Amino acid sequence: MVTPLTANARDLERELTWFAAVLDTRLKLYFGKEPAIQDVRELPPPVLNGSESPYARFVRHYELPFAERLVVLLALIPLIRPQILDVLWSRNEDTQRGFTEFGGVHGATHGGFIPTGETAAFILAGDDLAERFAIMRLFEGDHFFARHNILQVAPVAAGESMLSGALTLSREFRHLFTAGSESKPGFNTEFPARRIETRLDWDDLVLPAATLEQLSEIKHWILHRRRLLVDWEMNQKLSPGFTSLFHGPPGTGKTLSASLLGRHCGCEVYKVDLSMIASKYIGETEKSLARIFDLAEHKNWILFFDEADALFGKRTQVEHSHDRYANQEVSFLLQRIEDFHGVVILASNLKGNMDDAFIRRLQSIIYFPLPKPAERLRIWRSAFSPRTVLEPGIKLEAVAEKHDLAGGTIMNVVRFASLKALSRGDNVILQADLESGIRREFLKEGRAG
Numbered sequence: 001m002v003t004p005l006t007a008n009a010r011d012l013e014r015e016l017t018w019f020a021a022v023l024d025t026r027l028k029l030y031f032g033k034e035p036a037i038q039d040v041r042e043l044p045p046p047v048l049n050g051s052e053s054p055y056a057r058f059v060r061h062y063e064l065p066f067a068e069r070l071v072v073l074l075a076l077i078p079l080i081r082p083q084i085l086d087v088l089w090s091r092n093e094d095t096q097r098g099f100t101e102f103g104g105v106h107g108a109t110h111g112g113f114i115p116t117g118e119t120a121a122f123i124l125a126g127d128d129l130a131e132r133f134a135i136m137r138l139f140e141g142d143h144f145f146a147r148h149n150i151l152q153v154a155p156v157a158a159g160e161s162m163l164s165g166a167l168t169l170s171r172e173f174r175h176l177f178t179a180g181s182e183s184k185p186g187f188n189t190e191f192p193a194r195r196i197e198t199r200l201d202w203d204d205l206v207l208p209a210a211t212l213e214q215l216s217e218i219k220h221w222i223l224h225r226r227r228l229l230v231d232w233e234m235n236q237k238l239s240p241g242f243t244s245l246f247h248g249p250p251g252t253g254k255t256l257s258a259s260l261l262g263r264h265c266g267c268e269v270y271k272v273d274l275s276m277i278a279s280k281y282i283g284e285t286e287k288s289l290a291r292i293f294d295l296a297e298h299k300n301w302i303l304f305f306d307e308a309d310a311l312f313g314k315r316t317q318v319e320h321s322h323d324r325y326a327n328q329e330v331s332f333l334l335q336r337i338e339d340f341h342g343v344v345i346l347a348s349n350l351k352g353n354m355d356d357a358f359i360r361r362l363q364s365i366i367y368f369p370l371p372k373p374a375e376r377l378r379i380w381r382s383a384f385s386p387r388t389v390l391e392p393g394i395k396l397e398a399v400a401e402k403h404d405l406a407g408g409t410i411m412n413v414v415r416f417a418s419l420k421a422l423s424r425g426d427n428v429i430l431q432a433d434l435e436s437g438i439r440r441e442f443l444k445e446g447r448a449g
């Protein structure tokens, strides 16, 4: 059976044969050994047109040019066939040391040759300076290697050649080219975002028609943005992204709606933790945010900024140095959001807290009201597990009518009453548990039931 893993292995085997021929030719050319051809670029890479391996799809997606293809492969070799590079350990008889022009570094535990930018420059450019400069461009910030977090040369000490850094393929692409599936980024300081998902459906979302209508506007944008911007050539006139503010009381379905939009449109939704960004990562923030935006753009993610007022709240007067940093971050974020070619959703409990200048730049502002009695009834009706039964006598109509609760709060009550049933060892939801659950929620929110 052909799996992504075996398809990668098959294609990379051919790529390695090509690589070995290129390396051999470069060495012959360099040492005047009269190879059959005059330029390594005359050796065409394998044709992977028919292949559906993740590696082949990557090559096609980027229409990967000769140099980029060779560099990706070179970066992958220590992991997949390290011995191919052993020839580069040769000793230079004139200097009694290795060849500077081969680059390469020793690893801490890896026994083989770890290729550097210099190695790439040697193989691709030999001693042609113009070609060398062209190779250096591959490692700059505006190249898609960096923008899409594919590959970089490891940072080097001040004053040293940037090409002396080891070629480093990102974890994500290393994984994609070997095991074959995309590994999801983990939540950490480098990546303060977490994927959110839901198993619920649009039908489960209970909101006024006007709110649903506004949500479908975002859906339409996601589904048709390419045609609108590209085919209809509106990209000069319209901004490339869509930013929406979801505001309303806690538990009214803002996070749920964002997850549903992702599910409906087949995009992943990443929730960015702004509290973490605003306080802890001053200085590092822009870098990690930039990373998230770059990845999101490339992968068609929806970015969801929860508690957006933490950053986009009314500008505070600059008193502490802390605030000054915060404001720099706000300007950076604003700019990045405006340039972003995707969907950004900001959530806040209070629109009044948000900066007016900021609000004007948004494509949509969607209010999530507390549910009315009839809406509460719909939420109650689908809230319980199908494995439970309600105690005879429970009238959900009356419960919905009487208690003014948000959907999130209703779910808290349902969790409470369900756990009570489980702890009794049965599956019956009791009226008394519903009532005490509701009282607890009112207490939590500091209001009287």
Ligand SMILES: Nc1ncnc2c1ncn2[C@@H]1O[C@H](COP(=O)(O)OP(=O)(O)OP(=O)(O)O)[C@@H](O)[C@H]1O
Pocket: 204, 205, 206, 207, 248, 249, 250, 251, 252, 253, 254, 255, 256, 257, 348, 349, 368, 379, 406, 407, 408, 409, 411
């Ligand atoms: N409008 C709604 N329709 C159906 N279920 C809802 C609705 N609102 C909330 N719920 C239920 O409550 C849960 C919590 O809601 P959600 O997290 O989306 O609220 P929120 O508006 O993001 O709240 P917060 O402002 O506190 O972040 C949902 O997963 C869902 O089960």
Ligand SMILES: [Mg+2]
Pocket: 254, 255, 256, 306, 347
């Ligand atoms: Mg939420």
